[in-house]
Amino acid sequence: MTYSEKGWAEEHVEKISGNLRLATSGPEFFRNGDIIDRVGPLIRPGKDVSGDLVTRQTYRIYYGFPGEVHYYNIPQTFRQHTHIENGNVTAADVIPW
Amino acid sequence: MKISQKLFCVVVSSFTLIGSGLLNAHSQSVDGATERQENAVLQSLREVAWASHKPIQLYYCADCTATKGSMVDYSVPFPSITPAHSEGQTGVSAVQQMFKNAPHVSIAEDSGGIIKIHVGKVAEEVLETKLSVLAFDRDQQYDPNLAIAAIENTREMNAAMTSLGMASVPILGGLVAPRGRNLPHLPGSLRSVTVDQVLDLIAKTWGGPVVYGACDAATGKNGAKLFALWYGGAVLGTRF
Numbered sequence A: 001m002t003y004s005e006k007g008w009a010e011e012h013v014e015k016i017s018g019n020l021r022l023a024t025s026g027p028e029f030f031r032n033g034d035i036i037d038r039v040g041p042l043i044r045p046g047k048d049v050s051g052d053l054v055t056r057q058t059y060r061i062y063y064g065f066p067g068e069v070h071y072y073n074i075p076q077t078f079r080q081h082t083h084i085e086n087g088n089v090t091a092a093d094v095i096p097w
Numbered sequence B: 001m002k003i004s005q006k007l008f009c010v011v012v013s014s015f016t017l018i019g020s021g022l023l024n025a026h027s028q029s030v031d032g033a034t035e036r037q038e039n040a041v042l043q044s045l046r047e048v049a050w051a052s053h054k055p056i057q058l059y060y061c062a063d064c065t066a067t068k069g070s071m072v073d074y075s076v077p078f079p080s081i082t083p084a085h086s087e088g089q090t091g092v093s094a095v096q097q098m099f100k101n102a103p104h105v106s107i108a109e110d111s112g113g114i115i116k117i118h119v120g121k122v123a124e125e126v127l128e129t130k131l132s133v134l135a136f137d138r139d140q141q142y143d144p145n146l147a148i149a150a151i152e153n154t155r156e157m158n159a160a161m162t163s164l165g166m167a168s169v170p171i172l173g174g175l176v177a178p179r180g181r182n183l184p185h186l187p188g189s190l191r192s193v194t195v196d197q198v199l200d201l202i203a204k205t206w207g208g209p210v211v212y213g214a215c216d217a218a219t220g221k222n223g224a225k226l227f228a229l230w231y232g233g234a235v236l237g238t239r240f
Helices: B032-052 B090-097 B139-143 B144-152 B155-164 B195-208
Strands: A006-020 A027-028 A034-043 A051-065 A068-073 A078-085 A088-096 B008-013 B056-062 B107-108 B115-119 B129-134 B166-168 B169-177 B189-194 B208-213 B224-232
Touching: A006 A078, A006 B032, A006 B169, A027 A034, A034 A051, A034 A078, A034 A088, A078 B169, B032 B056, B032 B090, B032 B115, B056 B195, B090 B107, B090 B115, B129 B144, B129 B155, B129 B195, B139 B144, B144 B169, B144 B195, B144 B224, B155 B166, B169 B224, B189 B195, B195 B208, B195 B224
Parallel strands: B056 B115, B056 B208, B166 B224
Antiparallel strands: A006 A027, A006 A051, A034 B008, A034 B169, A051 A068, A051 A078, A078 A088, B107 B115, B129 B189, B208 B224
């Protein structure tokens, strides 16, 4: 399958459980065929933070140009998990569902 | 990076995610409806921002009293709002239409052309914090959520949170914006600016919505009022 070198990636995230907040943003530009998804917190949590988050997520890729945009779904669902214990991130990963 | 960050990046190359660990596959969704509402509101706001060429910021007062058992709820719950359809309208009128059924919402376009939405009475004192110098590294210049993380890591912001009895919640995940020539980005540094002014700049650079939610009660550890600050918009790789 030939993939677009550049376009926009959109992640569709469903929170399964947890007490932490996920960044809910829109389509993100990518190029060179690489999409980078960040797991774990953006900044180091305070020492008094403990919690976790489990999400189910899929990705959709948009490509083309104005007036003719196409998309396809990446045929794999992923599970993301983050666990923070007293400010230490003890788990932050994404695995196929 | 200048600031101390612990980032965990998963690179998707040829659209194959690499991960590790084994997780329980039978967890139940407890926040599905809230998540869908939040996603619907933010998606509608993104569409209005780009269709109207009007940057947007959303401030909300979060009902944080309904915590889950003994665990602190760091999600700073998004208000329960179902956006109404606003086809055929643009700018402030589109946003007003979108929130027409939501109580305690005020919407106005400021002198800089930014549409600012307030849901409830939001504690915004921490956004008035003055930053003497705010330096962005290259990643932070090109990624709005990393730029917001840079704000939260400043000495002034940490001092303000302490004096106001507030604490920011960890924001997890998100797609990472690439950096490079001709892509929208922030300057390398800003001097003598307030946090709100930086958020304005972020909204104008990428469109927004920039989202700030503050708890209405002190539900954090040590009696802190929690707040969440993140970029909920799109990063489309073109000038907004």
